Amino acid sequence: MTTTLTPARPAGATRRGLRRQIGWLFVGPFVAVFLLVLIAPLAYAIWLSFFQDRLIGGLSFVGLDNFAKALADEQLWSSISRVVLIMLVQVPVMLGLALFCALAIDSARLAWAPMFRLLVFLPYAVPGVVAALMWGYIYGPRFGLVGDVSSFLGIPLPDPLGGDLVLLSIGNISTWLFTGYNMLVYISALKTIPSDLYEAAQLDGAGPLRVIRSIKLPALRPAITITVMFSVIGSFQLFNEPNILRALSPNVITSGFTPNMYAYTLSFAGGQYNSAATVAIVVGVLTMIAAYGVQIIGRRKES
Amino acid sequence: MALGYDDVALHGARPETMAVVTAGARYPGKRRNLRRPRRSWLLTVIMCIVLAYILLPLIWLIVSSTKTQESLFGSFGLWFAQPFALWDNVVGVFTYDGGIYGQWLLNTLMYVVLGAGGSTLLATLAGYGLAKFDFFGKRAVMALVIGAIAIPATALTVPTFLLFSQMGLTNTPWAVILPSLISPFGMFLIWAYAREAVPTELLEAARMDGAGELRTFVSISSRLLAPGVVSVLLLEVVGSWNNYFLPLIMLNDPRWYPLTVGLNQWNNQATTQGGEVIYNLVITGSLVMIVPLVIAFLLLQRYWQAGLTAGAVKA
Secondary structure, eight states: OHHHHSOOSOHHHHHHHHHHHHHHHHHHHHHHHHIIIIIHHHHHHHHHTTEEEETTTEEEEOTTHHHHHHHTOHHHHHHHHHHHHHHHHHHHHHHHHHHHHHHHHHTSOSTTHHHHHHHHHGGGGSOHHHHHHHHHHHHOTTTSHHHHHHHHHTSOOOOTTSTTTHHHHHHHHHHHHHHHHHHHHHHHHHHTSOHHHHHHHHHTTOOHHHHIIIIIHHHHHHHHHHHHHHHHHHHHTOOHHHHHHTTTOTTTSOTTSSHHHHHHIIIIISOOHHHHHHHHHHHHHHHHHHHHHHHHHHHHHHO | OOOOHHHHHHHOSSHHHHHHHHHTOSOOSOOTTSOOOOOOHHHHHHHHHHHHHHHHHHHHHHHHTTSOHHHHHHSOTTSOOSSOOHHHHHHHHHHHHHHHHHHHHHHHHHHIIIIIHHHHHHHHHHHHHHHHOOOTTHHHHHHHHHHHHTSOHHHHHHHHHHHHHHHTOTTSHHHHHHHHTOOHHHHHHHHHHHHHHSOHHHHHHHHHTTOOHHHHIIIIIHHHHHHHHHHHHHHHHHHHHHOOHHHHHHOOOGGGOOHHHHHHHHHHHTTSTTOOOOHHHHHHHHHHHHHHHHHHHHHHHHHHHHHHHHHHHHO
16 A cells, blocks of 8 residues: 555656546547447458358358458449449539639639628538438429429420439539538638738739639649548448438439448348448448548649 | 648648638738739629529528428429418428427437537547647557548448447437547547647646646636637537438437438338328428528637637737
8 A cells, every 4th residue: 555655756757657647538538439439330340241141050250252242242333333423523513613612702803702602601501411302302303493494394304313314413412512611621721822922923913813823723732632532532422312312213213322322221221231341341441542542643743 | 541640730621620720820910901803793793603503402492491282382493382381381390290300309409419519528638638648558549540530430330330239229319429429530620729729838837836637628728729629519510410321320219310310201201101291391391400500600600710810810
């Protein structure tokens, strides 16, 4: 008992030792929950992906069989190709629009710029579920705007939720939701440009387009890289919009429409936990590779 | 992963990051003392077209929430129709099926308060602890968190469901709250903010005066951290309020549903056998759901921008 109380070590060292514990007092709760809700599910999913529940013999170790099966799974690949297709069209359109809005608002040539800034950002406050419901109704031929316009013109318009247009329609919802958010990122980045650069450009007689090309776009490059990365991750992880639109167009939007919907269907409706875990891991890894690739390309362009 | 500290810290992935970033911005002060360029009407017209696109669905939602189930089908979507049924619809939203919408609203509030509040608290404590203390294992924790930022939350949803169903946690509120409690990105933001906003000399002085670390945190550091904390809280509130995938997969019992999952269930009634079609309630319920968040955004925006400039002044 006395050993712990008598100052066997110099007082300073003890206090420093105590402070070491105090750091954990702040970090400990976070780390504990982190291990439970982040590391444990990951570890469990990896463990599951090495087993298969068989009718005969029960749970058995199958090595990499699940991954071999997943990589040969046509349904998984068609879901991945769908989100890649959406991404290739939607991300450039959305970020281009966001960039245009940011440059317009930052240009000081736009009337009512603060109002535009606020209102274009507004959809960020709308839950993805509500956005999907709203647009789903608007797309609908029965009481949606598309139906209204179609009957007004007297000609049948193509169904936005039909096989040809459904990917564009889903991409449109993401664009509507996140253009303002990306715009704000660009505006914030533009605000960090030092004013002497603009003064110098003005002295040199550079026009607004020249300023955009030579000053603003280079300054935006890191912000663009980050937004591309987040948009790529968002595309790979697409779930809410197609999941909700499925009620309106169940034949076109299948239960495995996107990789996440596929994993959801496998785990929730199908009870195939091992396959679901494998699909989740494969898609997660692919997402990280894509995000990593964007980072590398962005960095190379910077230097 | 290769998310360099600098990239995220300096350029930011989200608008809220900028609040943190500006704390260390090198170029404070105005730059608008340049000659003001002339207004461009062409630019304004183009932006009005963009705005029309942004506002179109919202206007449609507001107009449609004043219609009955019948007139939804029989009238033009962007103009009002008789009878004006907004109030009836609102009453319908809150009374249908024994007032389950009110229950969903309370559930959502509970998930937001406990999930967003809890995750902001945990992130603040941890970010501060990592920024201002030395302790055994600090580097490992930091590396783990930086790595975790790169993992999209939705990618973890299915694995978390698989684990929680094994643990018997599914179909309880915990299944939704616990995963919301961890925000590696939020912790990272607080860490970056605390390094700038809380001077180490101040903490040393408080220690000299014999103040305990917790007391110092509560009475001094937490105030300095406030703008960064508000940014993270805003981020987390939006995340919890909008959460859909996680509660959808975790919950069976409609009594625990948040609004997002509940509204979608109402929507799906139309396609289920014998289900009553209540599109008017789905539409009005959607409107009722987004109004509080829009108001919170408009109100908080000021505070959030104040935090931004306060950070810039300090630097």
